[in-house]
Amino acid sequence: MRSARRLSAALTAGLLAVTLAACATSERDDGAAAGGSGESGGTLVFGAPGAPDNFDPIFATDGETFRPARQMFDTLITYAQGTSDLAPGLATEWTPNADGTQWTFTLREGVTFHDGTPFDAAAVCFNFDRWYNLPSEAAQSQAIYYTDTFGGYANNLAGGGDPVYNSCAAPAPNQAVVTLNRNKGAFPAAFGLTSLSISSPTALQQYDADTITQSGEAFSYSAYANEHPTGTGPFKFESYDRAGGVITLVRNDEYWGEPAQLERLIFRVIPDENARRQELQAGTIDGYDLPSPADWDALEADGNQVLVRPPFNVLYLGINQKNNPALQDVRVRQAIGYALDRESLVRNQLPEGATVATQFMPDTVAGYADDIAPIPYDPERARALLAEAGQSNLTLNFYYPTEVTRPYMPNPTNIFTALSENLRQVGITVNPVAQPWAGGYLDSVNVNGVQDLHIIGWTGDYNDAGNFVGTFFGAAKPEFGFTNEALFSAITAADATVDPAAKEAAYKQVNRDIMAYLPAVPISSSPPAVVVSEAVTGLIPSPLTDERFLTVSKN
Known part of the structure; x- marks a missing residue:
């Protein structure tokens, strides 16, 4: 079992991590963070779960x-x-x-x-x-x-x-x-x-x-986006072998801060988590993101470092009201919520420290309404609501991603399987549609809105309620296919509120309103991890999954 000390440290870090600077003008030391203790130079190869x-x-x-x-x-x-x-x-x-x-x-x-x-x-x-x-x-x-x-x-x-x-x-x-x-x-x-x-x-x-340019559901980007990204950061773009899934960056020796320790930083796209682990064991990569929670203890026993991030995310079942009129009936959306055995999913599919979500933000964000109870697992109530809505024979197209692991979603296929079985048990027929994360799924769900149901989630970019509920439900979006001007206006008003206490109260009411309208079903929040070999130092896990390799070195 994962050590209580490591879990406690992760949760304590989470409480500390979600505090934003109070002052508007920064007085923080602007020097670069200290790097790892290993030797400068060399190449680090990191296994990424998906392609950019x-x-x-x-x-x-x-x-x-x-x-x-x-x-x-x-x-x-x-x-x-x-x-x-x-x-x-x-x-x-x-x-x-x-x-x-x-x-x-x-x-x-x-x-x-x-x-x-x-x-x-x-x-x-x-x-x-x-x-x-x-x-x-x-x-x-x-x-x-x-x-x-x-x-x-x-x-x-x-x-x-x-x-x-x-x-x-x-x-x-x-x-x-x-x-x-x-x-x-x-x-x-x-x-x-x-x-x-x-x-x-x-x-x-x-x-x-x-x-x-757009062709069907796919987008093609410029030469700048594909071959010549040009910033001021500690690493520079060298190449991207799309066929092999290898992104190569080189150190920027003219960086304005302390130069990176590494000469080269390579990201290898390895969608399968078992394959990432095997590559780490073989020594062909130096670390990878999102190890399966079931593997954490074995990875540490092999001498690796499992770095657990504080939970700052939410997984949800998205409901798109645009394509199927049945989903415009709140009773049907409620039935879907009652049909899902989220306690079992959290217990069996997610790491220790994961919790069932009651709303669309973690409980460490100001505006979280602690008076909202989780939607109970109640398949009988789900069947009754479907019958009341005249939808006892409902069929839904359920999209889920492949070739990826996400911080809030360790194994999308397993999570889809569990949720679709819950829906089947209350009489909903599920048409599964599996698509690769990049170049398929994200465009289908976020841009084109062709699905009825989908699983996806969000890791907070910063500690603000608007970054969660505003991102999801602040305006009409293809992902959800609904218009609710009262809800949109409430989110806009909460976002514009200057007084912190009034802003927190406004977002608490927004969360209550969202759960009454139920445009989607929140599933869970969970602590994802990153693993590196014992030779790697200086990688600091981030609650925002905002890891920077500037400070990383390799012995």
Whole structure:
């Protein structure tokens, strides 16, 4: 059994990790974090559970795309390693005006992009203006994090709302001023989103960064996104062998902070968890993400280090109301909730420390409503509700991902199997649709909304209720296929509330409203892990799964 000491340490770290910096202007030490104790140089090979979609951060939507991007790019603000506390990134200070509609950033000087382009306030504004003016519906629909954060674009072809972003000015080379149309509670923490990484203006223009095309459910990206991602980070892009699933990064010797310990950082895409473990045992990789909870003890017995992240995620069963009118009936959605034996799933499929979710955020986030009880497992009640709604012979297309393991979802196939069997037992016929995570599933679910049911989840980007419920239910989305203006307005109002106590109360009511409307069913929160060999030092597990390899070395 996994040691109680390790579990206790992980949970204690989780309580510490979810505290954000209280002050608006950072006074934190801006020096680089200390690296590992191993020798400088060499190559580290890390096993990734899935393939990246592309390397342009603004179009990144999942952890496997963010993982290499975090090593190549910097953001204005970042998160102190191992926590969700704010720390200086490309900005050393950030100060709001009185009503939170303007943020002034003091920028690092002497920083250059990988292509030699100087980093300055003009480069910052170029990026903000680029995001706001994305030219096509395909580009806008793929910039999901920008849409969630800033609400809309100069040209709202993708159906965005009223934009939060207004303008960016560069009164001095080391000072950028971002003006918003209204206060948004996500800031300043959202300025640390990997999607809002700062790219080289030269490279963006040279390699046609905003050229995105759509064919059916698939998207094709620019030369910038596929071959020339150019940031200011500690590693530079060298190559991506798509057929072999090998991403190669090299150390940026001109990095503005302490240079990386490693000369080369290689991510090998190995979707099968058993294959990742075998590769670690064979010594062909030095670590991998998301080891099966059942393997943690054996991995440690073999001399490896299992690093458990604090739980800061939620797994849910998504319900899309667009394609099947039956799902527009709340009684049917409630029946689906009663049909699911989530206690059994958590006990049998998830690691120790996982809990049944009562709502769509962890209990460490301000706005969590502790008066919401879990939906009980009650198949008789589920059958009765289906009969009452006239849907005793309901058939649903249930999508689930393959070729991936997620922090909140160790084995998607097993979880799908358990949930679909629960549904079958109450009389729902399930048509299974399995698709690869990248290049299929994410587009089907998040962009095109072709499913009836799906399993997916979320790891928080920062500690704010809006990053959870606002991301899911703050506006009409293809994933869920519903419009509920009262709910959308309540989330917008909560997000704009400045007083912390009032904001927390507003989000608690939002959570109650969501669970009454039940646009999806929350399943669980769980502590994922990362494993590295005994030769690796300096990898710090993050509750945000925001691991940086800058500090990593290998003996």
